[in-house]
Amino acid sequence: MATTERVGRPPIRVQAIGWALTSWALFASSGPVAKAVMATGWSPAAVTSVRITLAAILLVPVVAVLRPRALRFRRADLWLLLGYGALGVAGVQLLFFVAVARIPVAVAMVLVNLAPVLVALWVQTARHTRLPAPVWLGVGLALTGLALVAQLWQSTHLTMLGIAAGLGSAICSAGYFLLGEHGAGRHDPAGLTALGLTIGAVVVAMFTPPWTLPTHLLTAPAVLGGLQAPVWLLVLTLAVAGTVLPYLAGLRALRDLPSAPASVLAVVEPLVAAVLAWLLLGQSLEPAQIVGAVIMLIGAVLAQTTMPETAPAFPDRMQDN
Secondary structure, eight states, rough: OOOOTTTTTTOHHHHHHHHHHHHHHHHHHHHHHHHHHHTTTOOOHHHHHHHHHHHHHHHHHHHHHOOGGGGGGOGHHHHHHHHHIIIIIIIIHHHHHHTTTSSSSSHHHHHHHHHHHHHHHHHHHHHHOOOOHHHHHHHHHHHHHHHHTTTTGGGOOHHHHHHHHHHHHHHHHHHHHHHHHHHHHHHHHHHHHHHHHHHHHHHHHHOOGGSSSSGGTTTEEEEEEEEEEEEEHHHHHHIIIIIIHHHHHHHHHHHHHHHHHHHGGGGGGHHHHHHHHHHHHHHOOHHHHHHHHHHHHHHHHOOOOHHHHOOOOOOOOOOOO
């Protein structure tokens, strides 16, 4: 007799959506924290390098002690680890910061969040899974809402390099979902996250060497939401709550949620970031942004509820521990 879910336990897809939303909420919460650190003199690239490196340093020993089998990968999985670490960890953030250095942040946010479109195109062409029209409508509404939240019409001074970097970040983000779905279906998320962060840290260090980091500012006071804290404490928070936990939650979601619907939920990140900026940094939300948030949520819900229940591309999933 087949095993049934326990009474009162949420369906697997609902749990996966919960993990995905948790992941993007945590990613978004790192925005105000990172901004407080950068206000003390840290560059975006330096903050990224430290948060990824520190996250790897903290996570790898824990996984090695508590779940040593999670770090066992076959030689054939090397491409997965390199791709996930280079694209899903380092590439997304590095290219995004290259973009925001040359084009307005709002434009960069919209470009990187084209990832759901890229993932949907990949699913429909490479996997030959036809997506119904309401899914594309939901993706379109989510991107339209994002443009309103980001106030795209206020953006000027675009450069080709900045646009190319933003599109490159979207491609890397799509790689995060597709490779994450593959890896989460075959491996323990803790091990994949630990090694992915390690590879990502090495890649980022090539562009931001450790000796160039402003370590003398680690004890400088940073202001967040009217409170003061040393930079090292905020950097530690970024590493744990803004990096390790969201990557773990994201991979856990991709074990039961296909990459296409999971990628649509990524639009929640700028929405949560806008709300947190309003609460912590006093940046008020304009009426157009509120309307955009509603449209974004409608689009995300529409895409989720109309997405076909297709089998994962890599069905040999590992069993829960």
